[in-house]
Amino acid sequence: MDILRFATAGSVDDGKSTLIGRLLYDSKAIFEDQLEAVERTSRDRGTEYTDLSLLTDGLRAEREQGITIDVAYRYFATPKRKFIIADTPGHIQYTRNMVTGAxxxxxxxxxxxxxxxxxxxxxxxxxxxxxxxxxxxxxxxNKMDLVDYSQERFEEIREEFTAFAAKLNVTDLTFIPISALHGDNVVSRSENTPWYQGTSLLHHLENVHIASDRNLVDVRFPVQYVIRPHNATDPGLHDYRGYAGQVYGGVLKPGDEVLHLPSGLTSRISSIDTFDGPVTEAFPPMSVTIRLEDDIDISRGDMICRPNNKPQVAQEVEAMVCWMSEAAKLAPRTKLTIKHTTRTARALVRDLHYRLDVNTLHRDESASALSLNEIGRVSLRITQPMFVDDYARNRLTGGFILIDEATHSTVGAGMILESR
Structure with a gap:
């Protein structure tokens, strides 16, 4: 059974938390004592209905203000699929939280x-x-019940949003009219919208095809840990040398020829091991241990790929960065630590090209720094080579985080646009 990770976003009081509460409630994914606590709190507040948003609004500040501040993760499953929900905040001052969740x-x-x-x-x-x-x-x-389930209103919103989405890189866009409060078109189709011919939200989540979203062409295996069981009681394990990590792209099979970076040496995969035993192939997002036929000096941060399909080996990258620090700003000449896949190095901000207004998509080329929750394009110089792809090609090998060297706090998240 595969896992679908999805994020919810919306303006304040659009009903995100209520929608997630409805999905959890109607899919029988909450315990009786949780429901009793929500019903009791709803009564204490004087509401005439069970406020399902209380299932996800966990922080006291969120409950008091009726907004989502932190990213709340929730888990549920149906017979078809498992789900991980990231309930992300909608307010602009929590942009960094939404970037994290999405x-x-x-x-x-x-x-x-x-x-x-x-x-x-x-x-x-x-x-x-x-x-x-x-x-x-x-x-x-949402809240179709408050506009009398008007098809005309739904079509107006669809036309307006479709026109805006044409400016963006949106590959799959679906519109669903719902009422999270009453459950219309959330888990099952509603009789209140006979004009709507599509599926319910949960049916769409269960059946949306995600296997082809992952890059199965470019083999990318960043080494996380080298396994050498020196104290093994089994004599057969004394010579065991495996490279553990998560498959970030492509499909790996025993017998495949692979290339090691940075050495440039080639070998073949002798076996692929997991906690449950050997497997005949590995693909994203599996975590496996790879053994090679030849002894190559491989350590954490190295990359295993195909000889004729290598990532870019780069020390200079152009990237979009979302700045997440309240204490400092991102400005040219700032020195940071960069963590990309399993590799860590030091980085220098060479230039800030522009700050992007996320509301109007306007580029402010006069900006001198990025403040909390701001997004901009920057040039980075890295002290050692990184094995990268453009973010558009592979989200895992194209993404990175920036860390403050003094506090070790994560201060930025980046998406690689170009590398050299």
Missing amino acids: STADLAIVLIDARKGVLEQSRRHAFLTSLLRVPHLVLAV
Whole structure:
């Protein structure tokens, strides 16, 4: 059974937390005591209904303000698929939280209040999902019950958003009219929208095709750990040398010829081991241990790939960076630590080309620095070679994080546009 990771986003009070609560409730993914606590809190607040948003709004500040601040992860499953939900905040001051939640998502749900239509925040959320190359986007037009389930209103919103999405890199866009409060078109089709011929939201989540979203062409295997069981009681394990890590791209099989970077030496895969025993092939996002026929000096941070399909070996990259630090700004000459796949090095910000207004998509080329939650294009010089791909080609080998050398705090997330 595969796993679908999806993120929800929307303006304040568009119903993100209520929608997730509805999915959890209708799919029987919450315990009785959780439901009792939510019902009790709802009664104490004087609401006439069970406020399902309380299932995900965990922080006291969130409950008091009725907004989502932190990224809340929730898990549930149906007979067809397992799900990991990232309930991301919608307010612009929490852009970094949304970037964090959506960076690993296969699909994003952007909620729009049917009464308010497409807002500035809606456009920002759509832009961020396209910037992060989330393959599938669902526009859930919520609160249809408050516009009498009007088909005309739904079509207006669809036309407006489709025109805006044409400017973005959105490959798969789906529109679904819902009412998270009453459950219309969330888990099952609603009789209140006979004019809607599509599927329910959960049916779409269960059946959206994600296997082809992962790069199965370019073999990328960053080595995370070298396994040498010196104290093994089994004599057969004394000569064991395996390279553990996660497959970031391509398909690996025993017998395949592979290339090691940075040495440039080639070998063949002798076996692929997992916790459950040997396997005949490995593909993203499997975590495996690879053994090679030849003894090559391989360590953490190295890359295993194909001889005729190598990543770019680069020490200079152009990237879009989302700045996440309140304490400092990102400016030219800033020195940071960069972590890319399993490799860590020092980096210097050579230039800030422009700051991007995520609401209007305007490029401010006069900007001298990036502040908290701002996004811009920068040039980085790295002290040692990195094995990279463009983010558009591979989100895993094209993404990186920036770390403050003094505090060891994560201060930025980047997406590689060019490398040399």
